[in-house]
Amino acid sequence: MPFIRLDPHPFKDLPPVDSQPDTKTLNSLIHSILRDEAEPLLKNLQTGLQKDSKLRPSPPSTAQVKLSQGWHQQEFWVCRQSDHQDSAIDGTGSWGEFENGLRHDHAEHEMEYTPSVTKVKQLLNWNQDPSWDPEMRIEVSDTRYQDFMVELHTFHPQALIRPRAFISWTVSAAMGKIVEDKLEPRGFITIQVPFRLSSPAEEPGYEQLSTEIRQSVPPRTIFAHYASIELVELLPPSESSDRVIRWTMATTSEAGGKIPQWVQRNWTLGGVPKAVVADVGLFIGWIMKQRERRETQLQE
Incomplete structure (x- = not known):
C-alpha cells in the first residue's frame, strides 16, 4: 500500500515514537x-489529470x-502550478521568502496565511x-535530498457545521542536483x-498521543484527512x-x-480546486505583509 494516500494511516505506521526511536x-x-512515491506520483498527476482550459488569477499574486x-x-x-518572479517586490516573493514561508515552520506559517486554519498543534518532532x-x-x-524535517501536527480549521481537525505527518527536505559530484541547490519538497x-x-x-489529540480539539469534532505533495523549485534564468520560482502542489x-463529494470538488461552491488556487494569493499576500513589517521595524 502507498504511504502517500487519502486513506488515513493508523499510528502504528508512524516512525517509532518511544524513548529510543529507531533512526x-x-x-x-x-x-x-x-x-518510490513522491516524485513519480507528482509527475503522473501533472500529466494524467484533466487540465483547465484557462489560467486562474490569485491576487495579489x-x-x-x-x-x-x-x-x-x-x-x-x-x-496546481504557478511561476513566480524571484524578487522581493509586490505580487511575488524572493527565494528566501518562499523558503522561509513554505519550508521552515510550515504548519505554523500555513495557519498565519490561511484564514480557515485557526489552530495548529505540534504533536511529535523527530x-x-x-x-x-x-x-x-x-x-x-541525480537528485540529493538533505536537511530533513519530520513532524506530526493537528490542524484545526474553522467550523463548517461541525469543527474539523486533520492529523498530518509532515516530511520536508531540501533538494539539490548533483553535477560533477557537487550539489547545486534547486528547491525543496514537503509531503x-x-x-x-x-x-x-x-x-x-499510543494512548498518550490519542489522549493529547482528543484534549486539543473542540467537542463533536469531525476528523477529516488529506494528503499532499508540495514542490518548490528554483529555475535558472534564461x-x-x-530566475523563476515554480510552485507545484497536489x-x-x-x-x-455530510458534505457531499460533488460539493467538495465544485469550483463555484468554493470547493478544493478554488481553495488551492486562492492559497497562492494568500501566501503572496502574507509575504508582502511580512516584508512591510520588517521595513517598518527598520525605520523605527
Missing part, C-alpha cells in the same frame, strides 16, 4: 517515500495558476531527538500524510526571464461529515 527505520521510510484535477487510482486529486542524524542524505537518480485517531484499545502504546482530501 534507521525512519530513514528507510523517508527514502521509500521519496524514491501576479502569477497565473495552472489548475488540473481528476481521478488517479480511485482518488480525486487537484494539482528532529529534536538526540538520535536524529542532521547530516542524513538520500539520493534518488503531508494523513493519520487517523483510533481508540486506545485499537492501538496500544535569455527571456530572470492534494487529495475528504472533509468528512
